[in-house]
Amino acid sequence: MCHIEATQEKAVRAPAGVSKPPRKFAGVVIITTGLPARGKSQLAHSLARRLNWNGESAKVMRVSDYRRKRLEPYASHELFRPDHEANVALRALAQRDAMQDCATWLASGNTVAILDATVVTREQRTEVHDYFSAQLGYRVLFVECVCEDGKTLESNYREILRHSLDYAGMDAAKAAEDLRLKIAHYQKTHQPMDEAEGYPCIRVNTATMEIRACKVNGHVETSVLGYLASVSLKPHTLYFSRHGESEFNVLGKIGGDAVLSARGERYAQALAAKINSMHIPELRVLTSRLRRTIATARGIEAAQEHVAALNELYAGVCEGLSYEEMQEQYPQEFAWRDQDKLRYRYPWGESYVDTMKRVEPVIVDLQQAHNVLVVSHQAILRCIIGYFLDKTPEELPYMEVPLHTIIRISSQGFNYKLEFIKLGIECVNTTRLKPQNCSASRTADDALITVPAHYDIPDPWRNPGTGPTLVQQH
């Protein structure tokens, strides 16, 4: 997990006399197959998100996007008639475009290309497989999406009609009929995958989430098998909040297990009042196991679970220090952190990359959950919310997750909508921006220039009798 980078493996060298070499560590092409509205695109995007989270470099090439590049605007289902030669050819070209971009993606040193396609016939699957496997030497995995459940299909249709670019602006009834006819065209030629085809394949029933895997091996492919089981295609909404302002926040200290400040307690009350008034059905609350999140969630009327994976990024030897103290005691570490906040790990502590891994069990839970409120900490919520918003790892450490604010995300197809609900309780600002000078030889002033204002308890031995004073760097 240290290097978040593409690792292109060197081509296999086979001495004379040794036949076709294995390419166990070559790139992987994942190809979705199945009728429209079976959840392929959503699975593809969920997979890419999770693979990227785990250090792969994955990208979805969606054939319908390439088709729209070649032909816009979308006219009607006629485009999908299997007996219309020109349209069949056009769609084949779009698929070729997507396949070529998959190949370019892997040739550039990335590790996983996801071809979001229908490839509903055996012939199409053989063609795609042979292009990537026999011609280019990549490993291929098919993910077949099946669904015969009327209720699930109805829900999928609604999501497509709401979010597909093809139907933007089209009359609702006309769009629904068009989608029906489009699927009917595909059904005429559809051949479900068959073991006899002999390709590595995972079949997902997207209604029951029953999963079947044949000939699946390799690290990426077996990971994908697990990832597929933790996807849900149902629309869902999640809520997040940082703990209320803590006594350490007030003093500008990081880490620790401080209790809430008076203002933090007021936020806890406001949060409970707000959430309780929303009457969210079957709400579940997850908090960290630190006092400030448990206290923040205390008044919320819902089942609560305290999860260590939600504890704040652990700052090791710097736990409980202010930035000023960190600069004084560990100037080298402080500079290193500024140079690469994502990968920097506190001595005996964690990095953002470490916490990305640590919160994964919670992410897996949230992927399949609806109406959960997570009360946690700045770094941890950056990771979790960043996951659903497809942030790159580099963006995570600088995401805005303000105190005293409810954050709501709601699925929209395979994307998420983000909303901030500020509760209007005053608090300190805890966000230290990246300073311009990150060199280890910088002055203390340069290192501390972006530290937000906070209070300071003066050293009682040096200044007996004085109270807290406001520290502001400039």
Added chain:
Amino acid sequence: MCHIEATQEKAVRAPAGVSKPPRKFAGVVIITTGLPARGKSQLAHSLARRLNWNGESAKVMRVSDYRRKRLEPYASHELFRPDHEANVALRALAQRDAMQDCATWLASGNTVAILDATVVTREQRTEVHDYFSAQLGYRVLFVECVCEDGKTLESNYREILRHSLDYAGMDAAKAAEDLRLKIAHYQKTHQPMDEAEGYPCIRVNTATMEIRACKVNGHVETSVLGYLASVSLKPHTLYFSRHGESEFNVLGKIGGDAVLSARGERYAQALAAKINSMHIPELRVLTSRLRRTIATARGIEAAQEHVAALNELYAGVCEGLSYEEMQEQYPQEFAWRDQDKLRYRYPWGESYVDTMKRVEPVIVDLQQAHNVLVVSHQAILRCIIGYFLDKTPEELPYMEVPLHTIIRISSQGFNYKLEFIKLGIECVNTTRLKPQNCSASRTADDALITVPAHYDIPDPWRNPGTGPTLVQQH
């Protein structure tokens, strides 16, 4: 990945009026089910190994071990007759013992208990499920092993007759007949798992490795699904070698991309001669992408792949330094590393924990591979070989993996046999033992006391004209 520790989650607190709380982050019990000789124990141990590698704390409780504790020595298949009341009761007690140890394991803060059982009837499965789920509130996952393939079964029988404690010392023909009758007893009551039972279940066909999953969710369970796909039950042998002595080894420097020393080149020749003379069928060679491993494997007649995941642990700012230089330039880091070599990460570099994660794709490949030679580096081979030998993470950084030695591991049931084949080419010792004094305030002499002897190139500006000199700390 920072904390390799059990994280026991706090019990769920449900306010009045809220019904049975969810326990999404409680422990998980994995229960194997199926007839004898279907590969259950091997799957169970492979799962435990992989889960522990990934930061869980998993343990297998094998019902047959508990049965042997209650009744030794094993007499005959009569023990398994379903119509022999006393024997049925005895086996039920053994299963209870194992279940109680599972419960104790989880109650002690561990995360996964694996009950290696047969539970071939619905009634048995219901009883086990209810004990862990309804009574104790843990999450339960069944792993059903099925196999109807005669050839695979014959191979499984042979492995059982060779390694099972029940058959140690028994006449071979008698033992084979006894195993056959034991399985026949189980077949009389066996009810394969049925979706109608409604439990989360993964069914593995251990002949085809076809996998089917129903109602599997949660982070551990979905990970297990992926892990199961990357297990192989076939006996296999793997070979390992560090690169030949490098010019950096001679100088006592760490990391870098040095070429082989003259003695290292001699080892490369000897290695190729030895491996080629062994005529290992379908041998594959994996090396890192550093010059010293590629050069070491150069003469071996087999397909070779150069894999970045096999590169040496990256020492960041300390790459290319000798231990003496590290002590001089980064005494604090040097002491921290000695305090916890497993978790210590070099600034901008890696820790052992990082490399454990990084080599996992290679481990997945090797788990299913036979006759592969891995030519890599000290830290990396410690991790990979340690994985198969069930070393704890804490043991890895101090495992002995000497230069100029072929290491062979061969599966023996679910364990591995380890052999060293020394090729008798002289080389420096590169293993620095943990010094007694690991304090950051220690003297340089104390810090360097365990540095093995190596040559030193004197600073040509200070001592012009002198050649390399042997440095020995004491």
